[in-house]
Amino acid sequence: MPAERAVAAAGLLLLSACAPESETGSPPAAGHDAVPPVPSEAARALPRPELHPGMPGLLNEAELEALAAAREDGLADIGHLPEFGFGETASPERIAAWDIDIGPDGEGLPPGSGSVERGETLYRLQCVQCHGARGEGSQFEALAGRVPGDRFPFAEDRRYRITVGSYWPYATTLFDYIRRAMPQAAPGSLPPDDVYALTAFILQLNGLLESGDSLDAESLPRIRMPARDRFVRDDRRGGPEVR
Amino acid sequence: MANNRENGGLPSRREVLAGVVGTAAVGGGAVAGAQQADAPKPRPRAPEDPTKMQGLVPRPLGERSAFETPRRLVRVLEPSSSSRTPLQYLQGIVTPADLHFERHHGGIPNIDPERYELLIHGMVERAQTFTLADLKRFPAESKLRFLECSGNGGTAFQNQGRYPRMSPQEMDGLTSTSEWTGVPLKLLFREVGARPEATWFLAEGMDAAVMTRSVPMEKAWDDAIVAYAQNGEPLRPEQGYPVRLFLPGWEGNASVKWLRRLELSHRPFMTREETSKYTDPLPGGKARMFSFGMDAKSLITFPTFPERLGGPGWWEIRGIAWTGRGRITRVEISTDGGRNWEDAELQEPVLPKCHVRFRKLWNWDGRRATLMSRATDETGYVQPTRDALLAARGSYTRYHYNQIRSWRVESDGQVFFAG
Numbered sequence: 001m002p003a004e005r006a007v008a009a010a011g012l013l014l015l016s017a018c019a020p021e022s023e024t025g026s027p028p029a030a031g032h033d034a035v036p037p038v039p040s041e042a043a044r045a046l047p048r049p050e051l052h053p054g055m056p057g058l059l060n061e062a063e064l065e066a067l068a069a070a071r072e073d074g075l076a077d078i079g080h081l082p083e084f085g086f087g088e089t090a091s092p093e094r095i096a097a098w099d100i101d102i103g104p105d106g107e108g109l110p111p112g113s114g115s116v117e118r119g120e121t122l123y124r125l126q127c128v129q130c131h132g133a134r135g136e137g138s139q140f141e142a143l144a145g146r147v148p149g150d151r152f153p154f155a156e157d158r159r160y161r162i163t164v165g166s167y168w169p170y171a172t173t174l175f176d177y178i179r180r181a182m183p184q185a186a187p188g189s190l191p192p193d194d195v196y197a198l199t200a201f202i203l204q205l206n207g208l209l210e211s212g213d214s215l216d217a218e219s220l221p222r223i224r225m226p227a228r229d230r231f232v233r234d235d236r237r238g239g240p241e242v243r
Numbered sequence: 244m245a246n247n248r249e250n251g252g253l254p255s256r257r258e259v260l261a262g263v264v265g266t267a268a269v270g271g272g273a274v275a276g277a278q279q280a281d282a283p284k285p286r287p288r289a290p291e292d293p294t295k296m297q298g299l300v301p302r303p304l305g306e307r308s309a310f311e312t313p314r315r316l317v318r319v320l321e322p323s324s325s326s327r328t329p330l331q332y333l334q335g336i337v338t339p340a341d342l343h344f345e346r347h348h349g350g351i352p353n354i355d356p357e358r359y360e361l362l363i364h365g366m367v368e369r370a371q372t373f374t375l376a377d378l379k380r381f382p383a384e385s386k387l388r389f390l391e392c393s394g395n396g397g398t399a400f401q402n403q404g405r406y407p408r409m410s411p412q413e414m415d416g417l418t419s420t421s422e423w424t425g426v427p428l429k430l431l432f433r434e435v436g437a438r439p440e441a442t443w444f445l446a447e448g449m450d451a452a453v454m455t456r457s458v459p460m461e462k463a464w465d466d467a468i469v470a471y472a473q474n475g476e477p478l479r480p481e482q483g484y485p486v487r488l489f490l491p492g493w494e495g496n497a498s499v500k501w502l503r504r505l506e507l508s509h510r511p512f513m514t515r516e517e518t519s520k521y522t523d524p525l526p527g528g529k530a531r532m533f534s535f536g537m538d539a540k541s542l543i544t545f546p547t548f549p550e551r552l553g554g555p556g557w558w559e560i561r562g563i564a565w566t567g568r569g570r571i572t573r574v575e576i577s578t579d580g581g582r583n584w585e586d587a588e589l590q591e592p593v594l595p596k597c598h599v600r601f602r603k604l605w606n607w608d609g610r611r612a613t614l615m616s617r618a619t620d621e622t623g624y625v626q627p628t629r630d631a632l633l634a635a636r637g638s639y640t641r642y643h644y645n646q647i648r649s650w651r652v653e654s655d656g657q658v659f660f661a662g
Contacts, residue, residue, distance in 0.1 A: 051510055058510060087377050094362070154641075164519075176515070234535065242624075
């Protein structure tokens, strides 16, 4: 068994045993949030998964008030200027041609699906030379690997690599990034089915999907990444304290 | 096209920029640049007495004295790479555009300004596109502001003392200052009718990385600029030609270059660049996300490696300081490794979110000395020691390395980076 897989397997086994005392709360569970995959047409009719409440960037009451005040100030700054009316209205087709981003709630995911198995074939053809046979990284970044117990020791321990399985908080990011930027020599060339398949395969390399699994717009945003709850908003504000 | 080949058969700069010779040639140009910096060239010649002959006639495009050959430092010739500003070469605060540092993740795209459009959509009343001419027709604003990559200084931080032969350029060359001109983003957002419920917007580039970052709406209502000019002329291709987002005081990556799209939303988008990258692991199993602000930092740029002081006596210690949180209020200098500190002089103008030049006269007694600088900003933040940063962030913090830097002057005048 390749080393990275051994780490991933150990990570799954030691899930509850290895959480250090310094980290409070139970370690996050890996894998699906127990929702079976459903066809993508049905998926689009279903409500999207809720954003989890701890997601950095969801504003609390005080932050919403501060934003409203900033908006008022900003508009006041330009209050003396007329509305110019420059520019053209953008049609829905115009927007669709560029609007490729995928939200953490799955917003923007296209119809289609892809299996781990097909992803492996595509990966061997288009990705392996730069990212290694099992995503261990070769010429370029590693894509796979977990930390035993899904700890998050990156500030203090250099032995573990930052990978999709050890660090990425949202699986949707993987789809978004592969579709826009990979493979490096032909960015934007992969159709949605291929992107689903590659996303599925990379998640499987990270121990987050089984070999028989597939992904679509319904199932992808429901994958809970091990590091999802590790991220916090920036608390640096200037002032005498070093953070 | 034969008459275009004034430079001995090499493709002209215009051809390379126009992509006539393909992207490989852009890389090839970089190789040439890197080699030029290293290969010793014969010294240019000048007449014995220039007052005894007429000089050059006017030229449509100026160039540097043949005696001056500053170069950006190119480390790796990959599409995802960077080049660094020769900070030790510069005076004052403005970085010449051709020496402004670069960082890009998919190479420098070739964009026709006449086909350029900026799309704004999402939580707006009217989704709209703006041509470059549209953008230039709006009331403009110009601001002198620094831009720094949040990875700047990482090699020095993580290899404490291992590379004494590091120049300011190599160590911290991912920071530059320019005068940026463009449209205040709030003006565009008012035009499209940005909805009050919008809390974030996505900025997307039209490079091969199709770079994306989520930006809090608050920044748009404050001081974000959609910039099309730099130091008085259109942006350089490396800096986002024809249009970039510019977020004063924030980490460089968020100021998305080659800007093509802004999408307003009720939540961040969680792109790869704000999750896998540009997040800061903290002790205790957490990581800071959306760590945009650049904390106060200063850097001595003279005397530094590879300089050798000619002998004891008066020398002016010089450097730059900056903060993403407003104005620098004070820079102190120590010449004894941090035991005693004295105020340096700040050169006007002291602008917010901009490099500030500092100077301090020093009467060197010819003995081994350790020089340090320490900046304070208007929020009362004092540039921390490396130990203070380590304590707050752990040994392998990934970005925002603003610790105090030091330089050792040996008794023979040779200067080395000392951590």
